Amino acid sequence: MLKWALIFAVVALLCGLFGFTGAESVFATIAKILFGIAIVVFLIFLVLALSLARR
Known part of the structure; x- marks a missing residue:
């Protein structure tokens, strides 16, 4: 998922470079959402791993 977030971020940068500001904002928003997820x-996996390691 992080890979897709980086891909969308790069596409957003390229869209901004070429002047497609509408598409840039869409791709940047998708990248932010994917990065947050x-x-x-x-x-979640970190907490699960730490809690299972204590047992």
Whole structure:
């Protein structure tokens, strides 16, 4: 998922470079959402791993 967030971020940068500001904002928003989801999933797995390691 983090891979897709980076891809959308690069596409947003390219759209901004070429002047497609509408598409840039859409791709940037998608990248932010995917990055946020990736962080949440990472934190969930981190908590699960730490709680299972204590047993």
